[in-house]
Amino acid sequence: MKPLALPSGSRWSAAHLCGLSVVLVPTCFLAVLFIWPVLRLLALGFGDEAGPFHSYLRVFTVPAYREAILTTFEIAIAVTVLSVMLAYPVAYLMATVSPRMARLIGIGVLLPFWTSALVRTTAWIMLLERYGILNSVLMRAHLIRHPVAFVYNMSGVLIGMSHVLMPFVVFPLYTAFRGLDRNLVQAAMLLGAGPLTLCRKIFIPLTAPGALAGANIVFMSALGYYITPALMGGPAQTMVSQLISFNVSEQLDWGMAGALSGVMLVLTLAAFFLCRGVLEKRLKRRVVTAARPYGEGLSGRSGAGWGMVIAGCAVMVFLLAPIVIVFPMSVSASPILMFPPHGLSFRWYHELLSRPQWAGAFFNSLKVALIAVPVATVLGTLAAIGLARMKGTFAQILEGLFILPMVVPAIILAVGLYYQLTPLGLTRGYWGLGLGQAVIAMPFVFLTVQATLRGFSRDLELAAMSLGAGWFSVMGRIVLPALMPAIVSGAIFAFITSFDDVILALFLTDVRARTLSRLIYENVLQDVSPTITAVAVLVIVLTLGLLLSSLLFQREKS
Structure with a gap:
């Protein structure tokens, strides 16, 4: 049976159809968890x-x-x-x-x-x-x-x-x-x-x-x-x-x-x-x-x-x-916030580690990130790869859709998801928040991978296909290895976005599943305790470590 041959001037070329099939999953994901909740609200x-x-x-x-x-x-x-x-x-x-x-x-x-x-x-x-x-x-x-x-x-x-x-x-x-x-x-x-x-x-x-x-x-x-x-x-x-x-x-x-x-x-x-x-x-x-x-x-x-x-x-x-x-x-011995610090003490770090609510909130944030980061990374990468094979007005519309979660205020998405997910019981655990954070993190992965794809020559793909390589072989052996630094950077940005989110966490979690960012917000809203400085230092060190890891990984790959 001969393969389907499309006219060379056809609007729906083979590359366009391939790109359309790749972007179908991220498009449906945003339609269900972004467009529909916002429209319902x-x-x-x-x-x-x-x-x-x-x-x-x-x-x-x-x-x-x-x-x-x-x-x-x-x-x-x-x-x-x-x-x-x-x-x-x-x-x-x-x-x-x-x-x-x-x-x-x-x-x-x-x-x-x-x-x-x-x-x-x-x-x-x-x-x-x-x-x-x-x-x-x-x-x-x-x-x-x-x-x-x-x-x-x-x-x-x-x-x-x-x-x-x-x-x-x-x-x-x-x-x-x-x-x-x-x-x-x-x-x-x-x-x-x-x-x-x-x-x-x-x-x-x-x-x-x-x-x-x-x-x-x-x-x-x-x-x-x-x-x-x-x-x-x-x-x-x-x-x-x-x-x-x-x-x-x-x-x-x-x-x-x-x-x-x-x-x-x-x-x-x-x-x-x-x-x-x-x-x-x-x-x-x-x-x-x-x-x-x-x-x-x-x-x-x-x-x-x-x-x-x-x-x-x-x-x-x-x-x-x-x-x-x-x-x-964070190492001040004073029970109130003072500068310069009076005395040297690790009292606030000890209090942070000894209070179970902080440790629990930290692990809750990690559990949510384990849902949000893989989903955002896979879907953002698929969206960038698929869109690179498409042209025309429809491609521009899809590009706008993939960027739109960065444009729409987070409070609108949070309230819309709260209205949609509450009847399903998804606002009491980790999945509702994880999927919501994947929506707001996906554009970071998409833009990072898309920027790398603009400098990627498709001649390598065509050469591999002319030698008999299938689409999956080309993706696994050529495209994804070349995009790996951008994918890792996008995943790190998605993790930071998930870990830092407060607005979605306020609406899509309960007290038992509250994240570290929500717990910090509740404590700052009531009173700024010196313990917050220890939490802040740990978050800064974590963020800095991730950013430096991303830069070193990109430098090593380049």
Whole structure:
């Protein structure tokens, strides 16, 4: 029997059909555990007895909801602007130092990003609270006479959220700086352009696409933030995500939760597609002709350049201070949080290891990760491999679907899964949370593998097939070994994402199956105990170890 031969110009080529069969499983997985729960939650917003649009009308007519929407926009815009301003000097510093130093700075930027959000938030509370480290230092230096309220208000929210989201802007900006042509900058300087003119005419216009790309991610993420405003803000900083949680857990008003989720989702997707359209237009107009990258051969700095270097170093201190500060505080003998530590003691580590609730929560997190990481790794890899063999509009739609869990606010997915999985009894153990975390971790694996596939030559596959190798042999002996560093990195990112998740854990677990992140959140919400510093150190060490293992594995394979 002859094999089926498709016309050479057929839209459904053999490669396309092969890719379609590979992406079928991850597509069905997201359809069942992502698209359907979100759609069911949104549909609840139209189920009010007073009318299908009654809940949505209440969103814009009830003062508390209207103010929460405005507050959410204000915080998201402020965090975006602040993140871009802080990212510029760091990106400039990375672009104008040696490659080895740039890599070290990049690791320093990534370390806070991949460290637990709860750990970072807890550290900031220790630094900024009324009798925290910052107020103690300022009062001892006689710069202030009374403690300043840096936290539980707008300043606390902006500091905490900017610290988390700023790395999203640094790396696109760094790429934009490296794409600048040094000859262009030198020509402008020879014609008499000063620092302000260079910024206005060259640096800002040519790095705007990078800043816009990062700002878009920051803005979308900020719209759906939950943990940082809940822990570092006050009643005046209540955001929409907090109201969604309140309506579900306290009011049992699913209609309002669905309506608020619909409003938040529309705002997030509108920001995503609007910025994406603007960015694509700008990139099409831009022609990259950098004969000499900006950082290449840079010798000497102007006064403004040294000012940017100093600002970049200050921002790096801002990024790393909350992580570094918990190490000495975790070995303090004082029963209250003080800096510098009074005495040396491992009392808090002993208390951490002797209390069964912490050990139990840690092993619960591992059990959930053992479900989430393999599922996310396999499905994300299949999605990337299959999509690489597809072209056209349908492929673009699927790519958007695989990235969408990163765009949709986690609170919407958490409430949607809670509504869908509770009748099935999957919110009392590990499977519901594990599958939910696989949904939010899968995009990290997909993007990591997809980036490697773009540099992978398919000539190796074609050569193997021409020698008689079947599809499974090609996958097992050529494609997967070449992708293994990316798959391992994606799995590590999936593990960190699973281990750090709080929002899904709050809705999809009970007290017996609560994870370490949920236990930390509950303790920080009540009171910041010195035991938290020991937990924070262990989480930081675990995260750092995983990141270094990923880098060493990639270096060895390359």
